[in-house]
Amino acid sequence: MRNVPTLVFVFAFSMSLFAQSKKITFSEIRWKAYKTLKSESMSHFGTVKLKSGNLISNGNELTGGSFIIDMNTIDAEDMNGNPKQKKFLENHLKSDDFFDTEKFPVTVFQIKSVKKISGKDYNYQIDGILNIKGISKTISFPAKVVENNKAISITSAQFTFNRKHFGLKYNIFEDMLISNDVEMNVKISAQ
Template identity: 60%
Template sequence: MKKLLPFIFLFFTFTLFAQTKNIISSEIRWKGYKTLKAESLSHNGTIKLKSGNLVFKDNNIIGGNFVMDMTTMDAEDLNEDKKLKKMFENHLKSDDFFDSAKFPVSTFQIKSLKKLNNPAFNYQINGVLTIKGISKNISFPAKISDFKNLTTITSAKFTFNRKNFGLQYNIFEDMLISNDVEMNITVVAK
């Protein structure tokens, strides 16, 4: 028991001095390309956030967690063709890619932040992205701002390698798809 006392003390100290804000609005945008990165050979859309929070200490973000609802993937570029849109979205949600029936959520956990000397993106956010049960470290620049008790995080455009998360289609089709998936994220916490 004596060995556990320091850990218990640290836990309660952290809990007493940390503040949590819940995410009240979000926009998560994605874009994927064929191997030739042309706009005409791309798809883009959104994913809805299921839940999320930011953890603060001394008015600085020290952590956070975002849960993305993978069943809500939307291919906005196909809005004009409802049949093709539905077919493509079902393809993305199938076990060909995200397997949202088996893995209905993906998560991002903030591990650390680094202040940057850049007014457009004033922090580097480091964390762990988990897709299909596979976790990988990722980092991206972001603008963090506070206004009237609201904290907003707006990321720069960043990419992740889909193959690192087991997002692969059959070998012939897969060769035509770029490995990089672009993301932009904006969240507001209160």
């Protein structure tokens, strides 16, 4: 009986030896936000860049990972035709009205669980903790995960988060004109 804790420790240690951390080598993080009237003409969209990240696998199974997103790279692609307005919107999103990148330059997502699901386009459910402006909330989304010995790729289904849950609030009058939901699509590859 005395050897049971030792066996448990050896088993857990040997399992951890098989876990591998793979560095993210490609990422595309897309966002879209709307006015309260949800239409394409009343939306802004663009990208934000990953600062660093990794995915953890055990054999060919994704088990975890974390992403650090550089909020100072937020790009409003829909405004590319109007550089002055584009700069204004991007600076506004970086200001303390929204992401306050001076105090909170990064957003962090940490994968807490990965579950296989029976889906036609998306074969896993990813649950994790999203931290924006020092506020952490659980989010979940379906994703297509492709794994082999050398690489892992994740393509998320479109998912949303409520900006107000993370303190992304503008003044009371303007805020009533902005939808609470921010749509996201994420593609990640790691080796």
